Amino acid sequence: MGQGGGITFINGTLHDWKRSAPQAHRMENWNIPETLPAGQSTTLYIEWPGDAFTAHIPEFAHETFTLSDTPFHFALAARRINDALTFQVILTNLTTDNNPPGTVIDLGFAHDGDVCFILSGTEGSFTSTNPPIDWMQRNIGTLGPRPLREICMPGTHNSGMSVSRGRTILATEGTCLCQGLSVYEQLVAGSRYLDIRPTITAEGWFSGHYSEIRSPVLGDLLKTWQGMSGQGIAEIVAEVNRFTEEYKELVVISVSHSANALRDYKPFTDPEWAECYKHLSNLTHLHALPNSTSAALADLPLSTFIGGATPKAAVLVLTEAPAHTLEAFPDAGFYTANQLNMFDFYTNTMSADWMATDQLDKIAKNAKDKFFILPWILTQEGARDLVLSSLKEMAVDAERVLWKRLWAGCERGKIPNVVLVDYLKGGGRDVAALCMAVNNMFGV
Structure with a gap:
């Protein structure tokens, strides 16, 4: 068994986040729900494979979420970067305050702890993790x-x-x-x-x-x-x-x-x-x-x-x-x-x-x-x-x-x-x- 920890998603938008078709992954535990409901927070327990530090692959899992009734979507990835395990969110075509499309937001990983991703607001004024200083x-x-x-x-x-x-x-x-x-x-x-x-x-x-x-x-x-x-x-x-x-x-x-x-x-x-x-x-x-x-x-x-x-x-x-x-x-x-x-x-x-x-x-x-x-x-x-x-x-x-x-x-x-x-x-x-x-x- 590998290291595990939590991710909390706070959906502060008016749109459900719909997961795309399930993708192949190499995680020990990757139970991503079909929907992360609008206005709610959801905490998931994620566990890496036991060989996460020895397997010669940079990415262990990748999922895409679409904001319902919009063309906007973002991705969640489980990656190893410079021998550190981390979760990343990629704003594929979504703009949030301080983050243009294509921005990669590093959430980190906390063994037996929790990290979070937050997205709120409405189209044209979304705010997310990594907001502006001012x-x-x-x-x-x-x-x-x-x-x-x-x-x-x-x-x-x-x-x-x-x-x-x-x-x-x-x-x-x-x-x-x-x-x-x-x-x-x-x-x-x-x-x-x-x-x-x-x-x-x-x-x-x-x-x-x-x-x-x-x-x-x-x-x-x-x-x-x-x-x-x-x-x-x-x-x-x-x-x-x-x-x-x-x-x-x-x-x-x-x-x-x-x-x-x-x-x-x-x-x-x-x-x-x-x-x-x-x-x-x-x-x-x-x-x-x-x-x-x-x-x-x-x-x-x-x-x-x-x-x-x-x-x-x-x-x-x-x-x-x-x-x-x-x-x-x-x-x-x-x-x-x-x-x-x-x-x-x-x-x-x-x-x-x-x-x-x-x-x-x-x-x-x-x-x-x-x-x-x-x-x-x-x-x-x-x-x-x-x-x-x-x-x-x-x-x-x-x-x-x-x-x-x-x-x-x-x-x-x-x-x-x-x-x-x-x-x-x-x-x-x-x-x-x-x-x-x-x-x-x-x-x-």
């Missing part, structure tokens, strides 16, 4: 009139934690790093919501990931703060500025979980918040609204921020601090988190299936009237996990159920506004493609 501007005709609470976008959890710039004695990269890409790279990969957690250390201002660990035996009698500092705040500002110079997109920055390591990791004081805002004032595309303290951000259309005859970028900074800390920075592009009317509650579990069940239940009950943050993340539980668990491995588990389950949990008027993930991947910008499929299929 996916908001490229879809401004559709998304521009919609208020932010009716738009789905990718986001990154603890966005500054892709590198270690200082740590406590018990901290490890496996338990503290939440991302594998820098902030700039996350934005290029499709993220439009950054979760920044400012920390003051003896070395300066950084993003941080710190937790108070209590002894499982002695409790509060033996507790300590452990964690790690990530990208510097000035570095993050520079990377956001670089991105917004290159791409005229909206970037939302949530600033929360402040900590001063020089004061036993206590939250910021008002003067420290003022200094934080001074650092963030170096963001070059802060979007200042008139009467900003009363603006209901979630009700404003996307075009308010990045629309117009000349495309423009916009950055919104949301702070967890009390509103009075912004009085010295009026109409400067800083807002309180309450102004976005957010619903943001994570599931405290290391079980991907339970996290998905809980979060989809939260969408059903709360997404209609809120700007819904969907923390599709797994969390460490207790002191032992904070020392031994790997956030990168946990992110793989969470991603595995993202493709399978999120789509089925959405409906018109009840969507996540931010799909918040650890270890966002670049490559095919899969999470951005998923969010655009949600926008195309379930947008109001």
Whole structure:
């Protein structure tokens, strides 16, 4: 027997995908259905032959799908390229945003894991895996009139934690790093919501990931703060500025979980918040609204921020601090988190299936009237996990159920506004493609 793994197809179009006549193949398991229904997701288990790495053939299987009632079709191929097994989609005569006919989209292969292919939209405006970097501007005709609470976008959890710039004695990269890409790279990969957690250390201002660990035996009698500092705040500002110079997109920055390591990791004081805002004032595309303290951000259309005859970028900074800390920075592009009317509650579990069940239940009950943050993340539980668990491995588990389950949990008027993930991947910008499929299929 050979290696196996899953492919999830998300058909966000109005057309069934009809398989052409079955083709000969050399796969151990290649049970491709006759139809992949419109508006649905389908997960298939595929298994390679045992000689996949020794057989001297480049292609093991090839199937063609036609979009019903259209002339458009694409192909799925199982191939070995440079001694790596991979699935590829070939857009034979189909054009999607950023992908002309003939484009080959490499899906990869995850042994005992899942990869996905996403196609959504309508004829003339199809979107697929590998969307453009500036996916908001490229879809401004559709998304521009919609208020932010009716738009789905990718986001990154603890966005500054892709590198270690200082740590406590018990901290490890496996338990503290939440991302594998820098902030700039996350934005290029499709993220439009950054979760920044400012920390003051003896070395300066950084993003941080710190937790108070209590002894499982002695409790509060033996507790300590452990964690790690990530990208510097000035570095993050520079990377956001670089991105917004290159791409005229909206970037939302949530600033929360402040900590001063020089004061036993206590939250910021008002003067420290003022200094934080001074650092963030170096963001070059802060979007200042008139009467900003009363603006209901979630009700404003996307075009308010990045629309117009000349495309423009916009950055919104949301702070967890009390509103009075912004009085010295009026109409400067800083807002309180309450102004976005957010619903943001994570599931405290290391079980991907339970996290998905809980979060989809939260969408059903709360997404209609809120700007819904969907923390599709797994969390460490207790002191032992904070020392031994790997956030990168946990992110793989969470991603595995993202493709399978999120789509089925959405409906018109009840969507996540931010799909918040650890270890966002670049490559095919899969999470951005998923969010655009949600926008195309379930947008109001």
